[in-house]
Every structure is written in structure tokens, then in C-alpha cells.
Amino acid sequence: MALFAKDPRMQQARDDGRPRLPPGQRLTDGWPVLHYGSIPKVDLATWKFHIFGLVEQEVTLSWDEFMALSQSKSRSDIHCVTTWSKFDNEWDGVVMDDLFALARPKPEAAHVIFHSYGGYTTNVSLSELHGPENMLVHTHNGEPLTEEHGWPLRGLVPNLYFWKSAKWVRGIEFVAQDRAGFWEMYGYHMHGDPWTEERYG
Numbered sequence: 001m002a003l004f005a006k007d008p009r010m011q012q013a014r015d016d017g018r019p020r021l022p023p024g025q026r027l028t029d030g031w032p033v034l035h036y037g038s039i040p041k042v043d044l045a046t047w048k049f050h051i052f053g054l055v056e057q058e059v060t061l062s063w064d065e066f067m068a069l070s071q072s073k074s075r076s077d078i079h080c081v082t083t084w085s086k087f088d089n090e091w092d093g094v095v096m097d098d099l100f101a102l103a104r105p106k107p108e109a110a111h112v113i114f115h116s117y118g119g120y121t122t123n124v125s126l127s128e129l130h131g132p133e134n135m136l137v138h139t140h141n142g143e144p145l146t147e148e149h150g151w152p153l154r155g156l157v158p159n160l161y162f163w164k165s166a167k168w169v170r171g172i173e174f175v176a177q178d179r180a181g182f183w184e185m186y187g188y189h190m191h192g193d194p195w196t197e198e199r200y201g
């Protein structure tokens, strides 16, 4: 993988004042593929997305229904716990807040579990999923996601380490108590903030 130790973008600050490159990270321009197990077989004809748990209205969407939702764009950096970061990713998809508005989480819903085809899960607190950068995305830099990067749809939570961005996502569950997902059960951090290096434990 190409590394850019002297890339001027590394010296930039974010709007929130934090350095653009979190501590302990290195910039790459490729896009490594990381996941546990094999790529699940997904068929758009039978694909379903479920929003369930502590919601006023359970929601099930077909692929066509998902694509008929209001679509948004964003640009963000991604930070993998294995220390690579990739800047300036352009995404197309649905903003999580727009999706949540359909299901209306109950007041006691405080955490979200993302569920993927293949069985992967990851947990994020609901308060951190507000804001237009948190999305369910199907397109990266103008191209549909490739199978290994989560086709047809993945989560995108760019302010946390990238393991919180579930590939091949098939549902969102709202829960009251935080619950460890797949990597979190193996020792990854429950929160996963790259700027405070919440990598493990």
C-alpha cells in the first residue's frame, strides 16, 4: 500500500479543531479490504433492510424502496484500527437520521446494533449517529460499492474506527443497553474513537 508520510493533507485540521489524521494513523490512497469470513451472497431481488427493536414503527424495505428514499451525498475520511486512513471518500446513500425518522426510535433507545448478511454485528450509541455524515451508502467515488467493500449497502460512521461501518448491512436494531458486536466481543473498544485511540479494551 502506498503511504504518504509527507502528504500536506496530514497537517490539516478538521472543522472541530482536531487533526485531520488521528494519532497513530498513516495515510494510504488504496483501499484495503478487511473483514472476517467470506463475502456473503446477496441477491437484490430478495434483499431486505429491517429497522427493529425499540421503535414506534418497524420498517422493512426492499432494494427498490430503499433507493426511493431521499438520497444524499457526503465526503469523509475513514480510519481503520489497523492504522490506515483514507481521505476524501465521496459517498452516496441515505442519511441515518432520515432513515430513523421512518421508524421513530422510542425514548429508551440509546444504542444501535448494525446487523449484516453473514452475521457480522457492531454497536454504536444512537447519540453519535445523528448528523449528515452518518449514512447507509451504496456508492463510493461515483461507483457502486464492490462486493468486497460491502455491496450493495454498508454503514458509514466516519468519526469512529471503520469496524463500526458494517459491510453488507441488512438491518438496524435499537436497544436500551449497549451490547458488544462481533469485534467488540473479541476485545475491540465499545466506542472506538480514533482521536483518543480507543482501539482495544
Ligand SMILES: Nc1nc2c(c(=O)[nH]1)N[C@H]1C(S)=C(S)[C@@H](COP(=O)(O)O)O[C@H]1N2
Pocket (backbone or CB within 6 Å): 031, 032, 033, 034, 035, 036, 037, 080, 081, 116, 117, 118, 120, 148, 149, 150, 162, 163, 164, 165, 166, 167, 168, 183
Ligand atoms: N459485515 C462486515 N462488515 C465489516 C467487517 C466485517 O468483518 N464484516 N469488518 C469491519 C472492519 S474491521 C473494517 S476495518 C472495515 C473494512 O472495510 P473495507 O474492507 O471496505 O475497507 O469493515 C468493517 N465492516
Ligand SMILES: [Mo]
Pocket (backbone or CB within 6 Å): 034, 080, 081, 082, 162, 163
Ligand atoms: Mo478493521
